Amino acid sequence: MRVFSGIQPSGDLHIGNYLGAVKQWVNAQSSDALYCVVDLHALTLQIDPATLRTQTDDLVAMLIAAGLDPATCTLFVQSHVPYHAQLSWLLECVATYGELTRMTQFKEKAERQDGYRVGLLTYPVLMAADILLYQTEQVPVGDDQRQHLELARDVAERFNNRYGAVFTVPVGVQPPAAARVMDLQEPTRKMSKSVASPLGTIYVLDSADDIARKIKKAVTDTDGEVRFDWEHKPGLANLLELYSGFSGESPSAIAARYHRYGDLKGDLVDLVVTELTPIAERYRELRSDDVALRQLANEGSEKAEAVARQTYRRAAEAMGLQ
């Protein structure tokens, strides 16, 4: 089963990224899985060049620390493989302006700034290129990427109908719990790398003390009943989803075992700290050797490029390029 997914080096990894995406990637890794640090996507918003460079190395190290094994799967950096940008252009001539302007994430991000970049609009086409270059069957992503994935499927089908069967049509896969982790302080907004919310976001590299403080201060409600109910008790539902993401038990089964918010929060702190502490330790080791890290990423890029080249050539020829 060919698996592909990507993540932007746009800030520190939080537990939403970890549970929604990275943990699924680790479980799905095989010689047929490719995972990509999508640095080209990070250019759609303002980012300092030196920061982008550092965050790309940070994220490669973080993904290995979280359990991706570069000897098993292919881990690489998007801009190292030129076919992503090249196929993206071809697909921009298949996707329509109307479908891109309808993307929720584009509308939200464009609203927050003046003079937003064209790349913010065309970003889902680049994402489609990422996926389609590898004849991907499954794309493990969080819930917020569903609409972008649907676009990738539409573009693949339209291309195949118009120019001949070149692309596999991919499907998105979400984890059973924690596919959309919400901000701990504002449980109606998703936890996000690029929105600063110091108490609302738990980072994978947070200290045990910070994790405890953030979970203890997480917003709940005043009725005091432990029950899994997103509509009426979003803060508590979010904590139950997190608990489920870390333990594998279902949110309702977890809720049934607790009577007090404080007890639930205390056990959640232990679960999170136990899983994240060894990741942070491995991360620090890996990050202390830049040369070895870059070497691993370069090897991944070579493997990816060999696959991407073939699909790109087929797509270009099908469209009439010589």
Ligand code: ATP
């Ligand atoms: P940004 O705020 O810069 O958009 P992000 O935190 O949304 O960043 P991405 O790099 O866009 O992170 O996403 C990487 C992966 O993490 C994607 O598969 C995405 O669906 C998933 N993801 C992001 N935020 C969450 C969340 N709050 N809950 C679950 N999954 C998430």
Ligand code: LTN
């Ligand atoms: N748009 C995604 C990141 C991303 C991605 C991909 C995910 C870029 N290319 C290909 C899956 C497959 C996001 O999380 N913001």
